[in-house]
Amino acid sequence: MISTAEFRNGARMELEGTPYYIVEFQHVKPGKGGAFVRTKLKNLKTGQVLEKTFRSGEKFDEPDLEECEMQFLYAAGESYTFMDTSSYEQFTYQKGQLGDDTDLLKENTTVEILLYEGSPISMILPMFMELKVVETDPGVRGDTASGGTKPAVVETG
Numbered sequence: 001m002i003s004t005a006e007f008r009n010g011a012r013m014e015l016e017g018t019p020y021y022i023v024e025f026q027h028v029k030p031g032k033g034g035a036f037v038r039t040k041l042k043n044l045k046t047g048q049v050l051e052k053t054f055r056s057g058e059k060f061d062e063p064d065l066e067e068c069e070m071q072f073l074y075a076a077g078e079s080y081t082f083m084d085t086s087s088y089e090q091f092t093y094q095k096g097q098l099g100d101d102t103d104l105l106k107e108n109t110t111v112e113i114l115l116y117e118g119s120p121i122s123m124i125l126p127m128f129m130e131l132k133v134v135e136t137d138p139g140v141r142g143d144t145a146s147g148g149t150k151p152a153v154v155e156t157g
Contacts, residue, residue: 004037019044019063066115098123
């Protein structure tokens with residue numbers, strides 16, 4: 001159980017059977033009445049962000065989340081196949097289950113997959129990835145006073 005006193009940015013909680021991630025919280029003590037906590041919560045299944053207010057001292061269940069380290073093997077259309085690095089089992093997930101970061105996946109990349117009740121709800125890429133730049137527009141002359149930037153296409157698309 002997690003109480004409102006233990007709320008921190010990045011903490012996870014379960015509300016009405018759905019796992020949430022605390023994006024932001026603020027403890028408010030008005031002059032009159034009881035204290036309360038204002039929060040911004042991100043739904044881990046849908047990605048939707050909502051604002052909720054809770055009375056101070058309320059308690060919530062912690063979601064049954066499991067982080068698995070998996071190695072990306074290959075993609076076939078909208079399906080992505082991973083191998084669990086501890087048990088060597090292979091799992092195939094759909095693009096919609098993993099989020100938008102699937103465009104950056106390169107074969108043999110090790111990622112963290114967050115599972116809720118056995119099904120994936122998000123994928124966490126490594127902090128640093130080495131990707132080859134395939135195409136980029138030429139830089140504009142005189143546009144480098146503040147360290148010029150330009151769009152680039154990497155090997156994964």
